[in-house]
Amino acid sequence: MEPKTPATSKPEYDLSRSHEAFLRACKVIPGGVNSPARAFGAVGGEPPFMARAEGAYLYDIDGHQYIDYIGSWGPMIFGHAHPTVRHAVVEALDHGSSFGAPTTREVDIAEAVVAAVPSIEKVRFVSSGTEATMSAIRVARGVTGRNKIVKMTGHYHGHVDSLLVQAGSAATTLGFPNSPGVTPGAIEDTILCPFNDVSAVAAAFERFPEQVAAVILEPVAGNMGLVPPRPGYLEQIRELTRKHGVMLVFDEVMTGFRLAFGGAQERFAIDPDMTALGKIIGGGLPAAAYGAKSAVMDFVSPAGPIYQAGTLSGNPLAMAAGLATVGMLRESPPYERLEAISARLEDGLRRAASDAKVPHVVQRVGSMLTLFFNQGPVHDYEDAKRSDTALFGRFFWEMLARGVYLPCSQFEAAFVSAAHTDADIDHTVDAARDALRAIVG
Numbered sequence: 001m002e003p004k005t006p007a008t009s010k011p012e013y014d015l016s017r018s019h020e021a022f023l024r025a026c027k028v029i030p031g032g033v034n035s036p037a038r039a040f041g042a043v044g045g046e047p048p049f050m051a052r053a054e055g056a057y058l059y060d061i062d063g064h065q066y067i068d069y070i071g072s073w074g075p076m077i078f079g080h081a082h083p084t085v086r087h088a089v090v091e092a093l094d095h096g097s098s099f100g101a102p103t104t105r106e107v108d109i110a111e112a113v114v115a116a117v118p119s120i121e122k123v124r125f126v127s128s129g130t131e132a133t134m135s136a137i138r139v140a141r142g143v144t145g146r147n148k149i150v151k152m153t154g155h156y157h158g159h160v161d162s163l164l165v166q167a168g169s170a171a172t173t174l175g176f177p178n179s180p181g182v183t184p185g186a187i188e189d190t191i192l193c194p195f196n197d198v199s200a201v202a203a204a205f206e207r208f209p210e211q212v213a214a215v216i217l218e219p220v221a222g223n224m225g226l227v228p229p230r231p232g233y234l235e236q237i238r239e240l241t242r243k244h245g246v247m248l249v250f251d252e253v254m255t256g257f258r259l260a261f262g263g264a265q266e267r268f269a270i271d272p273d274m275t276a277l278g279k280i281i282g283g284g285l286p287a288a289a290y291g292a293k294s295a296v297m298d299f300v301s302p303a304g305p306i307y308q309a310g311t312l313s314g315n316p317l318a319m320a321a322g323l324a325t326v327g328m329l330r331e332s333p334p335y336e337r338l339e340a341i342s343a344r345l346e347d348g349l350r351r352a353a354s355d356a357k358v359p360h361v362v363q364r365v366g367s368m369l370t371l372f373f374n375q376g377p378v379h380d381y382e383d384a385k386r387s388d389t390a391l392f393g394r395f396f397w398e399m400l401a402r403g404v405y406l407p408c409s410q411f412e413a414a415f416v417s418a419a420h421t422d423a424d425i426d427h428t429v430d431a432a433r434d435a436l437r438a439i440v441g
């Protein structure tokens with residue numbers, strides 16, 4: 001079937017094949033999906049099922065083409081099915097897909113991470129961002145001999161029990177910040193603070209003197225929509241944690257290799273004690289990592305006593321995809337262009353929303369952005385929750401029908417890739433203008 005070219009005027013939009021697939025899926029998969037974030041719970045309706053993806057585009061089984069701003073929720077910084085990544089994975093596959101024994105490719109990618117991220121001297125590879133943050137917390141507790149963790153409301157660190165409290169992403173969307181099955185014991189050592197509020201963290205340290213092992217945060221929050229740190233916030237948190245002997249853990253699963261080659265910590269010149277990486281580091285295959293100075297990482301088994309393991313950790317295919325992606329980021333950095341096209345999108349969306357006279361704010365850092373239907377500015381979770389999610393849902397569907405695939409929740413960030421062209425951006429802005437006109441008249 002020839003893909004239908006996206007048009008900004010709303011074409012007939014038929015998802016009957018996806019509907020059939022969804023009915024089949026719902027019989028054998030909970031909610032029809034393998035992760036709630038893709039279920040359209042926040043926008044209503046059923047998701048299109050995807051057939052393939054290439055460059056900046058997704059193609060569904062009903063024959064529609066979409067300009068993709070999810071990028072697999074972050075990994076696809078060069079767009080989909082990039083030939084260099086594909087070639088690396090195919091070559092790796094020809095040599096066997098998993099050995100359960102060390103490979104030189106793991107050393108190559110570890111060296112690449114250490115060279116890219118100054119705060120990391122040693123790094124351990126795992127298979128998901130969830131494992132990376134879970135392990136980082138375990139190490140922080142093991143190294144400090146303290147139990148408590150400070151977490152920011154609206155920040156999402158994967159589905160780790162102790163961190164699944166007032167988490168963002170689909171946990172916000174689905175409205176059960178504390179999931180059934182997470183025991184009171186699992187979260188009793190988790191202290192919640194609002195993002196961008198240094199005094200709340202200082203108060204937590206005073207209330208629990210010498211009991212806090214770590215502060216974990218997304219340096220630029222992407223799981224309650226895009227929320228930048230206020231100027232000076234990260235610096236003050238760094239100073240405060242150092243003063244109290246608390247480890248500062250940056251969850252750079254989203255921001256790592258995206259906001260700069262060295263991640264948000266390079267962009268904001270902060271030296272965290274530990275870093276969780278994911279998404280881009282796996283180049284679209286399942287890989288993630290956590291790293292720190294050697295003095296910390298040497299506590300990790302088998303060098304030290306803190307246990308952490310994984311059958312598929314350092315998987316050859318995932319390492320090949322990650323290495324190819326990191327190599328391209330280093331050899332031909334896309335960051336300047338990403339900044340330029342993302343700014344073009346930001347400006348265009350802002351103009352479209354202003355002209356439609358809907359309350360809005362567009363927040364962006366690098367190639368991550370959110371159009372909030374909210375007066376703004378959005379500094380924390382409480383601000384984000386004031387958004388008009390019903391309006392967002394209508395806008396989302398109007399955009400989808402016009403061939404633009406935005407993240408399917410107000411509480412997610414959109415990702416721009418190096419594969420997006422100026423024409424894609426302009427098409428998106430035209431679609432937004434039409435969509436808002438269709439909604440508000």
Ligand SMILES: Cc1ncc(COP(=O)(O)O)c(C=O)c1O
Nearest residue numbers: 128129130156157158251253254
């Ligand atoms: C900031 C952040 N941390 C951790 C995770 C968890 O990663 P994963 O979904 O690979 O487990 C995600 C996304 O899911 C994330 O955005």
Ligand SMILES: NCC(=O)CCC(=O)O
Nearest residue numbers: 035037038073169223412
């Ligand atoms: N911002 C949300 C995610 O990145 C998670 C995607 C998923 O769990 O499917």
